C-alpha cells in the first residue's frame with residue numbers, strides 16, 4: 001500500500017521500461033541501496049500523468065522511455081552519504097566517477113543529501129529505440145558523474161547532442177524541469193510534495 005498520492009508507474013504506463021539501478025549491483029555504490037526492496041518504480045500521480053504524455057509523444061517516433069530511478073527513500077540517500085564517507089571504498093570509481101574525487105561528489109552536485117527524488121516527483125531516465133530495444137547514445141552512461149554528463153557539454157557528437165535535446169525538450173514540453181549537471185535527471189514543475197522527504201521503502 002503506497003501513501004496517498006503515489007502510484008506504481010508501470011501500472012499507469014504499461015509499455016514503459018524499467019532498470020531500477022539502486023535495487024541492483026549495477027550502480028555507483030556497487031550493491032543494492034537501502035530501502036530498495038523490489039524492482040518497481042514509484043512516483044506521484046501528477047508526475048506519472050505528465051510522464052505518460054512524454055511516452056505517448058515519443059511513441060510516435062518509435063521511441064520510448066526507460067527509467068533508472070524515481071521516488072528514492074531518505075534511507076537510500078543516507079546510504080549514499082555513509083558510502084561517501086568511506087573514502088577507501090572506490091569499487092565502482094572507474095565506471096561511474098573516474099575524474100571526480102569521491103570526497104567531492106556531494107559538494108560538486110552529483111549526489112544530494114536532501115534529494116528531490118525523495119519528494120516523489122523526480123526521476124532519472126533515458127530514451128530507447130523501440131525497434132532495436134537499444135538505449136539512444138547520450139554520450140555517457142547513466143550516473144556517470146563528471147562534466148561529460150552536463151547537458152550542454154561540448155565534446156559530444158551531433159547525434160549525442162540531439163539525443164540529449166530530444167529527451168530534454170520532450171520532458172520540458174510536458175511539465176518537467178531539468179538539472180543541468182545530469183542529462184537524465186528531471187523534476188515535475190509544481191510538484192505536490194515539494195517540502196516533504198518521504199522514507200517509505202520501494203517494494
Ligand SMILES: C[C@@H](N)C(=O)N[C@H](C)C(=O)O
Pocket residue numbers: 069109110111112113114115116117124143182185
Ligand atoms: C545520484 C544521481 N542519480 C542523482 O539523482 N543526483 C541528484 C543530484 C540527487 O541525488 O538528487
Ligand SMILES: [Zn+2]
Pocket residue numbers: 069117122123124184185186
Ligand atoms: Zn536523479
